[in-house]
Amino acid sequence: MGALLIMVLAFVGYIVMYKLYGKFIGRKIFALSAEVKVPSVELEDGVDYVPTRKEIIFGHHFTSIAGTGPIVGPAIAIIWGWVPAMLWIFIGTIIMGAVHDFGALIISMRNQGKSIAEYTAKYVNNRTRIFFFLIVFLELWIVIAVFGLIIALVFNWYPASVIPVWLEVAIAVYLGHLIYKKGKNVMTWSIIAVICHVCHLHHRLLCTL
Numbered sequence: 001m002g003a004l005l006i007m008v009l010a011f012v013g014y015i016v017m018y019k020l021y022g023k024f025i026g027r028k029i030f031a032l033s034a035e036v037k038v039p040s041v042e043l044e045d046g047v048d049y050v051p052t053r054k055e056i057i058f059g060h061h062f063t064s065i066a067g068t069g070p071i072v073g074p075a076i077a078i079i080w081g082w083v084p085a086m087l088w089i090f091i092g093t094i095i096m097g098a099v100h101d102f103g104a105l106i107i108s109m110r111n112q113g114k115s116i117a118e119y120t121a122k123y124v125n126n127r128t129r130i131f132f133f134l135i136v137f138l139e140l141w142i143v144i145a146v147f148g149l150i151i152a153l154v155f156n157w158y159p160a161s162v163i164p165v166w167l168e169v170a171i172a173v174y175l176g177h178l179i180y181k182k183g184k185n186v187m188t189w190s191i192i193a194v195i196c197h198v199c200h201l202h203h204r205l206l207c208t209l
Contacts, residue, residue: 006082010090017094025099030106039113049113055186061101164197171197 111119121129
């Protein structure tokens with residue numbers, strides 16, 4: 001019951017902050033307008049600029065901002081307890097991660113969907129593009145290294161989690177095949193994929209007890 005209560009409170013908290021904090025930033029800071037065309041529509045070419053369904057966009061943005069949480073969060077909970085993990089995932093996501101990603105996305109959309117390195121050259125000078133590219137490249141190396149280290153530790157402590165995690169790759173590939181090749185419903189099959197993974201993970205963990 002404790003875990004369920006925490007999940008419900010976090011879920012409600014995210015919705016409240018999205019409605020209040022998110023809308024405030026969107027309206028007051030970035031002055032968003034539904035009348036402005038996004039690059040995927042304005043520059044649509046079927047290759048680099050392709051309008052995408054909102055469900056797919058939500059999935060990409062959700063994994064981008066939540067990527068660190070599900071990976072690092074459980075590891076933090078194992079090492080230091082669930083309170084730091086919840087603070088990291090809930091408060092950190094809202095105050096830092098969401099604002100950073102939201103801001104980067106809006107600036108990119110207002111510059112033909114280009115990366116931060118590209119539009120830095122536009123606003124500063126061409127040399128900054130090279131420096132920013134190197135900084136982003138090195139930061140990604142560090143992030144990947146930290147992720148690899150944490151996951152290696154968790155896999156070492158809980159070997160039963162290895163197969164469920166690797167199974168995510170197979171499920172994701174097959175889900176993409178169903179949606180893009182077979183024309184299946186995104187929402188329905190995404191829910192089925194999540195249920196399959198959770199059930200498999202639950203079964204693996206029970207087998208180790």
